[in-house]
Structure formats: structure tokens, C-alpha cells
Amino acid sequence: MKHKLALIGFGTVGQGLCEILINKKSELKENHDFDWEVVAVSDLLKGSVYCPDGLDVNQLLDLVKSDRSLEEYECKSKKAPCEFGWDAVTTIHDSNADIVCELSYTDVKTGEPALTHCKTAFENGKHVVTSNKGPAALKHKELKKLAEKYGVQFFIEGTVMSGTPVLNLARGPLAGCSISAVRGILNGTTNYILTEMEAGKSYEDVLKTAQKLGYAEADPTGDVEGYDAMAKVIILANVVMGADISAESVDCEGITGITPEMINEAKQNNARWKLIGSVEKSNGKITARVKPEMIPSDHPLAGVMGATNALTFSTDLLGDVTIVGAGAGRTETGFSILTDILSINKFQKGI
Numbered sequence: 001m002k003h004k005l006a007l008i009g010f011g012t013v014g015q016g017l018c019e020i021l022i023n024k025k026s027e028l029k030e031n032h033d034f035d036w037e038v039v040a041v042s043d044l045l046k047g048s049v050y051c052p053d054g055l056d057v058n059q060l061l062d063l064v065k066s067d068r069s070l071e072e073y074e075c076k077s078k079k080a081p082c083e084f085g086w087d088a089v090t091t092i093h094d095s096n097a098d099i100v101c102e103l104s105y106t107d108v109k110t111g112e113p114a115l116t117h118c119k120t121a122f123e124n125g126k127h128v129v130t131s132n133k134g135p136a137a138l139k140h141k142e143l144k145k146l147a148e149k150y151g152v153q154f155f156i157e158g159t160v161m162s163g164t165p166v167l168n169l170a171r172g173p174l175a176g177c178s179i180s181a182v183r184g185i186l187n188g189t190t191n192y193i194l195t196e197m198e199a200g201k202s203y204e205d206v207l208k209t210a211q212k213l214g215y216a217e218a219d220p221t222g223d224v225e226g227y228d229a230m231a232k233v234i235i236l237a238n239v240v241m242g243a244d245i246s247a248e249s250v251d252c253e254g255i256t257g258i259t260p261e262m263i264n265e266a267k268q269n270n271a272r273w274k275l276i277g278s279v280e281k282s283n284g285k286i287t288a289r290v291k292p293e294m295i296p297s298d299h300p301l302a303g304v305m306g307a308t309n310a311l312t313f314s315t316d317l318l319g320d321v322t323i324v325g326a327g328a329g330r331t332e333t334g335f336s337i338l339t340d341i342l343s344i345n346k347f348q349k350g351i
């Protein structure tokens with residue numbers, strides 16, 4: 001089955017997705033009967049291009065790698081000329097894409113502009129896949145209902161632990177279990193910073209490297225102050241544990257108060273600081289928090305280093321189930337979008 005993709009946002013995740021799509025084109029066709037064309041890319045800073053016949057993705061990647069605008073794209077279609085300069089909403093509304101990859105910047109306060117992008121896509125009969133935590137943390141239930149109303153899919157695997165299949169695990173293999181708690185390391189940037197600070201590097205240098213490696217958010221305040229982990233905790237509470245919580249009810253603290261002295265002191269006491277996100281259900285009440293915790297070195301979470309994340313589900317039928325994997329990164333989050341696209345492909349084939 002061939003899908004036409006529109007990419008709203010062409011930063012780290014969009015580029016990572018395109019690299020995977022190119023490298024795995026024949027494998028995806030052979031193993032998953034999945035074929036694709038990128039018909040549109042619209043990015044607030046990098047420009048916008050649409051071609052109903054499909055774009056040359058290598059050319060798009062070359063343009064952004066050399067800091068040139070997408071509007072310098074050389075159209076290769078003989079049948080349909082390219083359109084340039086379309087904004088995100090026009091691209092979603094007017095393009096012939098059947099799947100919209102919503103990869104614009106995350107705003108966890110308003111969810112915009114991603115919320116509008118998702119709604120516009122549904123109202124126009126288009127599926128949405130996204131790693132954007134704004135809409136998922138603020139309006140997941142409402143968006144899921146709207147998608148259902150228009151007979152399309154809405155998938156958000158990449159919003160928690162990038163491509164590590166946390167939400168799919170809860171929705172799929174763990175269906176039938178009751179989940180009473182989730183607890184873990186949910187932000188790659190801060191775990192990477194804490195790891196490197198323990199190795200003696202300075203907070204400022206490590207944060208810069210985390211940005212270069214594509215771990216950190218466009219505004220890394222969201223990472224270091226704990227808001228990114230908070231959004232993930234809200235998503236886990238609402239999507240996995242059936243709660244209906246918002247930011248006001250999450251006790252949230254980031255890592256900016258952790259000093260090199262505190263890290264050394266923990267080391268001397270056979271412990272490590274980790275930013276821990278958790279949700280607990282007790283007597284029907286949900287408590288969610290994000291806090292730095294000093295974890296004893298022999299605890300499994302203490303060994304989770306760098307941008308790796310880990311999450312433990314406490315279940316009634318299996319006890320604790322822990323998944324450890326990538327929490328951030330270009331390829332890792334690019335993969336989360338691919339996995340959601342493949343779910344849509346499967347769904348449409350009735351598998």
C-alpha cells in the first residue's frame with residue numbers, strides 16, 4: 001500500500017524520519033507491503049514545498065543540510081508543478097497527503113499550533129502521527145474522538161521515550177492488565193546531563209552537546225525544568241491509566257538545582273541522582289510527579305545512563321514490567337513516526 005505523507009515541521013525528527021524512509025525503502029516494501037511518497041513539507045523557518053507527484057527527499061535533505069530554503073527545491077514533476085510557500089494549515093488542507101506527520105515545535109501550555117494541525121487533518125479525512133507532546137498531553141481524549149468521528153487514526157507513540165514502544169506496549173501486549181503505577185526516567189536530555197556531569201563535565205557544555213545531538217527540545221528549559229517529563233507523565237496518566245489530569249496537579253521539579261557537589265556526594269554514598277517521573281493510582285486517586293531522586297547504585301534505574309530512558313509498569317497480572325530504551329534522538333524519534341505510520345498501514349490492510 002502506498003501512502004502520501006505531509007511533514008509539518010522539518011527539524012530533527014522530520015529529517016530523521018526521511019533518512020530512515022530512504023534507507024529502508026525496499027525493506028519496508030518487502031516486509032510490510034508499505035510504500036511511501038513525501039508530497040509536502042512545511043516548516044515555519046525552512047520554507048515549504050508541495051508536489052502531488054511526490055518530492056525528491058534526498059534533495060530536501062541536501063537543502064536543509066546546506067542551510068538553504070526548501071523553496072529552492074528544483075521541481076522534477078512533468079505532470080504537476082510544485083507549490084511553494086504554503087503554511088501548515090494550507091498544506092494539511094490542500095495537499096493530497098493521506099497521513100500528516102505533525103512534527104512542529106512542542107508547546108505544552110497551549111498545544112498550539114499542533115492542536116490546530118491535528119484538527120484540520122482529521123476534518124479533512126487525514127490520519128495524524130505525532131511526537132509532539134502538546135496535543136497529546138492537553139487534548140488526547142478529545143482528539144482521539146475527533147479522529148474517530150472522521151474515520152481516521154491518531155497515533156502518538158513518539159511522545160514518550162521516542163521510538164521505544166511504551167504506549168504500544170501498554171495498548172497492545174499489556175492490554176488486560178490493570179496498571180496501578182508507572183515510574184521511570186522519561187527525559188533523555190537530563191539523564192544525559194546528569195551522566196556527563198558525573199564524569200566531570202560542566203552543565204553548560206553538556207547541555208550544548210545534548211542540543212547538538214538532537215536530544216534537547218528547541219527550548220531546553222522544558223527539559224531541565226522538568227516540563228518535558230511532566231508532559232510525558234500526563235500522557236502516561238491519561239492515555240495508559242485512564243486518568244484526566246493536567247499540569248496543575250503534577251508536582252514538578254527539574255534538575256537545575258542539582259550541583260556538581262550533590263552529584264559527588266551521591267557518588268560517595270553509592271547513589272546517583274535521576275530525574276524520576278511517576279504516576280500512582282491508589283483508592284481511585286491519581287498522583288503524578290516529576291522530581292530528582294537519589295537512587296542507590298544497585299537499583300536498576302541507577303544503571304540507566306546517557307539519553308537512555310526506562311519505565312516500569314506495575315501491573316496486577318504480571319507484577320512489574322520494565323522497558324529500557326532510547327528516550328530521545330534523531331533516528332530514535334524518526335523511528336517513532338515510522339512505527340505509527342506502519343500501524344496505519346496495517347490497520348488499513350485489516351491486519
Ligand code: HSE
Pocket residue numbers: 159161162186187188189190215216217223228327328329
Ligand atoms: N527533549 C526530549 C528528551 C526529547 O530529552 O527526552 C524526547 O521527548
